[in-house]
Amino acid sequence: MTRRSATLAVAGALIVALVAVASFFNLPYVVYSPGPVEDTLGEWNGQQVIRVDGADTFPTEGVLDLTTVGVTSADAELDLLTALRAWLDPDRAVVPRELVYPEGTTAEQSRQQNAAMLANSQQNAEVAALRKLGYDVPEKVVVDAVVEGAPADGVLEPGDVVVSVDGTPVAAPEDVVDAVTAHEPGETVQFVVDRDGEQLTEDITTIAADDDGRALVGFQPTPGFDLPVDIQIGIDDRIGGPSAGMIFAVAIYDTLTPGALLDGKHIAGTGEITADGEVGPIGGIQQKIAAANHDGAELFLAPASNCDEAVEGNNGDMRVVPVETLDDAVTTIESFVAGDTEDLASCPAS
The missing domain is CATH 3.30.230.10 (Ribosomal Protein S5; domain 2)
Structure with a gap:
């Protein structure tokens, strides 16, 4: 084998080895x-x-x-x-x-x-x-999800339509958030919700959020519409x-x-x-x-x-x-x- 052939063989082997090794590297992409x-x-x-x-x-x-x-x-x-x-x-x-x-x-x-x-x-x-x-497509506020173990758990259900909070009608999820966070943790919030055509009044006691201490009851309001x-x-x-x-x-x-x-x-x-x-x-x-x-x-x-x-x-x-x-x-x-x-x-x- 000539020196040139040997060099090419070694280079080829190195390339194959590098390719094989590279195939085992996982990237954060x-x-x-x-x-x-x-x-x-x-x-x-x-x-x-x-x-x-x-x-x-x-x-x-x-x-x-x-x-x-x-x-x-x-x-x-x-x-x-x-x-x-x-x-x-x-x-x-x-x-x-x-x-x-x-x-x-x-x-x-x-x-x-x-x-x-x-x-x-x-x-x-x-x-x-x-x-x-x-x-005309009217908006409404719907309970999207309820946090397990939160005060709202077992009281509100996904799909409930939030009619009012503390007696004030709500039209957007932000209205619900603002009404709840206006309270101090430990205070009670009154919700009126529509569930399958029946209006229910529920009193829920707030707790403090882990991150900033704001009052919360533990559900996610989301926009809804009457189509x-x-x-x-x-x-x-x-x-x-x-x-x-x-x-x-x-x-x-x-x-x-x-x-x-x-x-x-x-x-x-x-x-x-x-x-x-x-x-x-x-x-x-x-x-x-x-x-x-x-x-x-x-x-x-x-x-x-x-x-x-x-x-x-x-x-x-x-x-x-x-x-x-x-x-x-x-x-x-x-x-x-x-x-x-x-x-x-x-x-x-x-």
Whole structure:
């Protein structure tokens, strides 16, 4: 064997050894990848994704995709080689683990949190769409969860509607928090709640919070709404998080209005939505743009506050347009379908 051959053999062996050792190193990062897309105007498991009872519905035409991000599972470790491959892939991203999974978060806790955020986004989408259509959708305060062993445990139940606190009607969760924390620990708070149509009056004695000593009774109030129309949204239960809210709202609006909003176009997007129709930022915008582009979408609706990040998105020929509200999303689609695109704003990626 020549000296050159020996050197190459040793170098090759060292590289193999380094690769083998690197595969055992776990890093405090996770990988974002383009995830699956779901057509919110289509079907899931043989049923329409958007199902409505109590109002007229109209035929839709086209594809309206919600986009997702694949993320390393909370119970999986990321090795160096996998991280390097992701770092070299323009459609993927390596991000610090604690930004996605706070320390101590289990896979089941992450799943439950994402499911809760999805349910909240669906509710907000329903309310935003109905309000855009002119429906009156009154707000209410609902008991979301009761802390085990707290004063409210066994007195209040998830799903109770909080009517008043100390005789004062409440309209938002903040009203409940302010009324309770106005007391000193050990004082009694009177709640009137509606449970399955029956009003109950309950007196609960407060205790001191561990962190700051404020008075509390131990339940989580959350916004609720009395919807005049029954809307059901059915999608793959592996999808979670709040980022499909804006697309859900557009799909509901299209389903409840005459004429096909998309007119056969393939459109995708992402964004949280409030009950008032405001579109908020999300994570993984670049991976969602790539997913939509790979699926053949022609237009991508992105939260305006994510627009700068979209510059790295693999959008191909797909146009990426920023939106701030549900109204923006609908008018953008209308303009795109009509071919009036000169005045449409674009994120840097388009």
